[in-house]
Amino acid sequence: MQSSEWFISYSIENTMRFRTFFTEQAGHPSGLFGRVVMSKIFDFGNAALNNFLMETLVPEENDHVLEIGFGTGKLISKMSGRINHGLVEGIDLSASMLHIAEKRNRKYINQGRVILRQGDFGEIDYDHNRFDKICSVNTVYFWIEPDKIIQKIHRLLKNGGKLVLAFEDKKQLETRPLDLDIFKMYSEYQIRDILRRNRFSAEIRIESKLIKSDKYHCCIAVK
Numbered sequence: 001m002q003s004s005e006w007f008i009s010y011s012i013e014n015t016m017r018f019r020t021f022f023t024e025q026a027g028h029p030s031g032l033f034g035r036v037v038m039s040k041i042f043d044f045g046n047a048a049l050n051n052f053l054m055e056t057l058v059p060e061e062n063d064h065v066l067e068i069g070f071g072t073g074k075l076i077s078k079m080s081g082r083i084n085h086g087l088v089e090g091i092d093l094s095a096s097m098l099h100i101a102e103k104r105n106r107k108y109i110n111q112g113r114v115i116l117r118q119g120d121f122g123e124i125d126y127d128h129n130r131f132d133k134i135c136s137v138n139t140v141y142f143w144i145e146p147d148k149i150i151q152k153i154h155r156l157l158k159n160g161g162k163l164v165l166a167f168e169d170k171k172q173l174e175t176r177p178l179d180l181d182i183f184k185m186y187s188e189y190q191i192r193d194i195l196r197r198n199r200f201s202a203e204i205r206i207e208s209k210l211i212k213s214d215k216y217h218c219c220i221a222v223k
Contacts, residue, residue, distance in 0.1 A: 023179040027093075027142040029071075034096040042071045042097075048211045049137050050075045053166040056207055056218040062086045063132045066156070068121050069093070069139035073101025076116070080108040086132075089115045091124055122148060128155045135164045140191065141173075141183045150198040157223040163200065165191060169208075169215035188217040195221045 029038040059065060059079045063086040070076050070090035080088050088108070092098055098118045108114035117124065122145070134153050143149050153163055170187045186194075188206045195204050200221035207218045 019177045020179040020182065022177065023182045026178075027182060029094045029096050031096070034094060035100070039072050039097070039100055043074060046071065046074070046137055048214065049166050049168070049216050050078065052207075052209050052211070052216050052218055053135055053137055053164055054078055056166075056220055057133055057135050057162065057164045059083050059133065060086075064130065065089070065133045065135065066091070066126075066131045068134065068136040068153075070101055070116065071097050071137075073097075073104040073116070075135075075137060076101060076114060077105050077108070080105065080113050083113065087113060087115065089117070089131075091117050091119060091121045093118070093120060122152065126156050129158045130156050131161060132158055133162045133164070135166070137166045138168065140165055140167055140186060143184075146184075146194050147198055150194055150200070154199045154223060159223055161223045163195075163221045163223075165219045167191070167217055167219075169217060172215055188219060191217075191219045195219065199223075 025034055025038050029035070029042075053075065057065075057079075059082045061082065061084045063083050065079055065083065065086070065088050067076055067079070067088070067090045070092045073090070076088055076090050090101065092101070095118055098116060101116055102109065105114045105116065109116070134157060140146065157163065167186065170185050173185050188208065192204055192206060200223065203222040205220050207220065209216050209218075
């Protein structure tokens with residue numbers, strides 16, 4: 001193999017390795033890279049989408065809310081500032097994110113207004129009809145069995161409870177260096193269809209927002 005061919009092959013291989021590594025870290029941050037790099041990316045990259053979700057979720061002072069995949073806990077903190085007499089719970093795969101989120105929400109945790117857990121949402125037991133609202137930001141891409149996740153969410157919501165899933169536009173994501181064996185892209189209509197076939201049929205709506213040059217969606221469903 002000529003040196004130029006070797007260099008091209010080497011560059012492609014390393015690009016693919018980094019793509020896989022970065023995608024894995026986005027779904028499950030760990031180690032120094034997760035604590036330092038991914039936490040900064042989450043705080044900056046999810047800021048606009050977190051604000052958009054807050055507008056659609058509309059947390060109220062007595063709500064019992066669950067966030068799936070709380071990351072650095074910024075959204076947990078925002079919701080807790082509005083929910084004075086209720087409870088905000090969170091579940092996340094990453095021990096690194098749990099550590100950061102606990103530090104950020106220490107005041108609310110000590111007040112008994114926030115409960116954070118590490119683990120896989122699909123495997124953690126919660127009481128049925130427990131939550132007024134459930135939300136998640138940029139996690140649907142990593143759900144291996146999305147139908148089972150949505151079915152579980154439906155069971156956990158009280159009658160009249162609200163689900164809000166916030167995510168980036170599919171065309172936007174297609175420009176990112178992501179490993180598609182790990183990361184599953186969805187259009188807003190595909191997310192709506194998943195909700196429809198898993199008992200969320202009474203009321204589903206999609207709200208979309210262009211923030212600077214980026215497009216975001218919130219899919220809202222009511223049990």
